[in-house]
Amino acid sequence: MCIIKCSYRVLFNNFLILSGLSRLIKYLIMTDPIADYLTRLRNAIMAHHRIVEVPASNLKKSITKILFEKGYILNYKFVEDGPQGIIKIALKYDPVTKQNAIKNLKRVSSPGLRQYTGYKDMPRVINGLGIAIISTSKGVMTNKEATTEKIGGEVLCYIY
Template sequence: MNTDPIADYLTRVRNAIKANHRVVEIPASNLKKEITKVLFDKGYIANYKFIEEGPQGSIKIALKYHPISKVPAIRTLTRVSKPGLRKYASVDNLPRVLNGLGIAILSTSKGVMSDKEAAVQNVGGEVLCYIY
């Protein structure tokens, strides 16, 4: 039994990038699906596909690399809020990742979104991870 499924999700993506894989398959959950949608909308992954088979299903993520230099679009994935220590941010003090070049993914009352979308919608929430 995995105690932190979000950390497992981020670790699988991180390991796939380090091994230069094109596709990574991850067990699905609703929160992981929403994080995947945010990553796609912000341009960090090339594509994704939700596979509904079995009791849980899975997510196939096509990772994005620069066509010439083969540098991955995701350089760093960092888990912020952990099960042992949750981190929350109000709309007044949303985190700035890499001085605005990266994104923070937040779980808010209006759904999972990036820090910039949360500022526009005027909501705070749990800071799940930083990506740049």
């Protein structure tokens, strides 16, 4: 009876849930992990969540460390869970105004259109008040660190 009334998509989703493959499929379909990371942070900020969980990768760990060092997040913790692990991020809010330390997150370079810059043309975010996260041959760093080391790279995102 259910086969006649249900669509193939519903049956397929039920199969994935029952077989335990839905969690695996969720991670395989993602095409831009950095955009997913920024979107999860943005959604948690908009919903005024204190903690957000993000699937871990080495690049996301580096970005999280930079956000912590620059004071945009309160704390973070890497949890080994499953094949890749999870990053738990405690968001930072002002105690009086309840405003988040992160005002805006913008993805610059994407898998379809990479954006590279040299150290002489390094972007300034809000005249130096924000940061640009750059992926270089020496690792992930901020625009200011890349300029002092005189190294260019791929502009991943702007945060302010």
